[in-house]
Amino acid sequence: MHPLVRQKYKDAELDIPQNEIANSNNEEVFLAKVKIAKKPVTHKIIKVVRVRVKGKESVYYHETLRSKDFLNNHIDHTRVVGKYEDPQFITYVDPKTNQPRPVEVQELETVYEFPWTPNIIDQWLSQEDFELDEGCGYIVKDGGKVYGGYTYEQFCTESYDDLVTLGKFGTKEKGNARKTKKPSE
Numbered sequence: 001m002h003p004l005v006r007q008k009y010k011d012a013e014l015d016i017p018q019n020e021i022a023n024s025n026n027e028e029v030f031l032a033k034v035k036i037a038k039k040p041v042t043h044k045i046i047k048v049v050r051v052r053v054k055g056k057e058s059v060y061y062h063e064t065l066r067s068k069d070f071l072n073n074h075i076d077h078t079r080v081v082g083k084y085e086d087p088q089f090i091t092y093v094d095p096k097t098n099q100p101r102p103v104e105v106q107e108l109e110t111v112y113e114f115p116w117t118p119n120i121i122d123q124w125l126s127q128e129d130f131e132l133d134e135g136c137g138y139i140v141k142d143g144g145k146v147y148g149g150y151t152y153e154q155f156c157t158e159s160y161d162d163l164v165t166l167g168k169f170g171t172k173e174k175g176n177a178r179k180t181k182k183p184s185e
Helices: 003-012 018-037 119-125 152-157 160-169
Strands: 042-053 056-068 074-081 083-093 099-112 130-142 144-145
Touching: 003 083, 018 056, 018 074, 018 144, 042 099, 042 160, 056 099, 074 083, 083 130, 119 130, 130 152, 130 160, 144 160
Parallel strands: 042 130
Antiparallel strands: 042 056, 056 074, 083 099, 130 144
């Protein structure tokens, strides 16, 4: 669970949803094993996703944390970095204190932490113990549609619109991928 979300639930004095507790516990167990073993952790980026919301391009990634436990067994944990769901609470006035008090989650607002820049993947990889999985997927989300199959170079150099068009039609030109002759030609 993202630290800001954990704090928000704590400040609201509301219980954290069970699925979030399970995900957080898995990561905490992984990190505890690493701490005991005193082994390095490799951050292997397995998927990178570009999105555009309200005209603003953002990016986030999925990574697998890899290490070894104190018995030298391989251990790993997969997580999403750069995107989280921020709870928006319904608030009522507490009749006892006459103060506003959050009582339940009304909706979750998706927050993207990294604005898109063409060199952002290189910035991530320049950090110690970060590497790109050889099968890393490069994904573009356009509303409810998801497009993939891009190369690293395409993903980093093409515009968002060109990637969407390429995903839809297999070419950067809008319309049919194949051009046919008109009957009069």
